[in-house]
Amino acid sequence: MSVDEDREYSDYVSAALDRLRRTAFLLCGDVHRADDIVQATLIAVYARWSKVRAAGNVDGYVHRILMRRYIDEQRKGWARVLLTWPATERAAKPGRDLEDADAIAQALKSLSRGQRAVLVLRFFCDKSVEETAAILGCSTGTVKSQTARGLAAMRNLLNGQWTAAGTRSA
Known part of the structure; x- marks a missing residue:
């Protein structure tokens, strides 16, 4: 990938990351799984960036990849391994x-x-x-x-x- 393509990809990811994370979270309901789905999506987008940027609707193309990663993640039957204890998080005040x-x-x-x-x-x-x-x-x-x-x-x-x-x- 050229330097210009790398810069375009970085600019796109910077602008779209929060949206993609929010979408993935709303789909799966778990922050950590959402981050995994977004990461897999962005890796796939990076690997196909020249094709993605040539698409008429980059956001639509990326959302399609995100949906497929979510569906693929849902299909995985293997057990998840807890590598560390989850950090205790401060609960927000109920409102x-x-x-x-x-x-x-x-x-x-x-x-x-x-x-x-x-x-x-x-x-x-x-x-x-x-x-x-x-x-x-x-x-x-x-x-x-x-x-x-x-x-x-x-x-x-x-x-x-x-x-x-x-x-x-x-």
């Missing part, structure tokens, strides 16, 4: 935003992999139906039906947790 985010994250975890992928891409990554379909390699009809089913499931899972005014009930 409405944290509780709402936790409820949404838990509801997302209970959806099917397809519904979760569609909802994350559509509503957290602001992708259009067409972009989501291209990233996932499916039809726009599939994206629409998975969106409708996923939102219905989220409503059922979160039913009763918020009042009609949109605030969380105790």
Whole structure:
């Protein structure tokens, strides 16, 4: 890879890293797994950077790779080995935003992999139906039906947790 291509790749990663990490976390619900998925994605992107940068939609191309890495990671059947004890983390003070985010994250975890992928891409990554379909390699009809089913499931899972005014009930 040339120096200019390296610089373009570095600039892209600097701009997109937080977005990719957030997307991966919303898919898998675990910070460490999300980092692994993003790392595998960025390695694949680096290896194909000349092809990626020639694509009309670099973000779409990268999100497609991220989704495939997430799906591949889900399929791995081998046991994970704990190499160190997890560091104790300070818990954030509970508040409405944290509780709402936790409820949404838990509801997302209970959806099917397809519904979760569609909802994350559509509503957290602001992708259009067409972009989501291209990233996932499916039809726009599939994206629409998975969106409708996923939102219905989220409503059922979160039913009763918020009042009609949109605030969380105790």
